[in-house]
Amino acid sequence: MDWLAGLGLMWIEGRFLGIEWHAWKVVGWVGNAIFFSRFVVQWYATERLRRVVIPQAFWWLSLIGSLILLSYAIQRRDSVFIAGQAFSWIPYLRNLWIHRRNKSSQLTCPACSRVSPSDYRHCPKCGQVLSEASDKGGSDTGSVLAKGH
Ligand SMILES: [Zn+2]
Numbered sequence: 001m002d003w004l005a006g007l008g009l010m011w012i013e014g015r016f017l018g019i020e021w022h023a024w025k026v027v028g029w030v031g032n033a034i035f036f037s038r039f040v041v042q043w044y045a046t047e048r049l050r051r052v053v054i055p056q057a058f059w060w061l062s063l064i065g066s067l068i069l070l071s072y073a074i075q076r077r078d079s080v081f082i083a084g085q086a087f088s089w090i091p092y093l094r095n096l097w098i099h100r101r102n103k104s105s106q107l108t109c110p111a112c113s114r115v116s117p118s119d120y121r122h123c124p125k126c127g128q129v130l131s132e133a134s135d136k137g138g139s140d141t142g143s144v145l146a147k148g149h
Helices: 002-006 023-049 056-076 079-086 089-104 131-137
Strands: none
Touching: 023 056, 056 079, 056 089
8 A cells, every 4th residue: 555655646634646635726627627628629620620620619618727727826826827827818708709700690501501601602512502592593503513612
């Protein structure tokens, strides 16, 4: 059992893994875990689509993680840590706002559910006429590929 204690794998006098644990330490580590998980999410999304993408979840995890870390830093009264987290949430919030605004102006294909910019008249994946253009001439998918997008 001494070797477990030597590696810090036993709970001794409030310490585990060489870390002195208390409620705020748990808050700090949860913030760290959430903030780190954004890289996993972004990497997964990029590998899945085989191009560099930043999913909306990346900005949510960034925002939540940084606010938790900021609260921890304030509680610890660590000026370096506070300065590092004090303003980082602003671009995260701004990116979420822009993402939301863009999403509301996008069109979803009724046939394949692909999301396209609002100025697209046809789905680039399946050629379906998108909602705003469908009022004019019905679903003429033959001319879609010729026009392209
Ligand atoms: Zn489609």
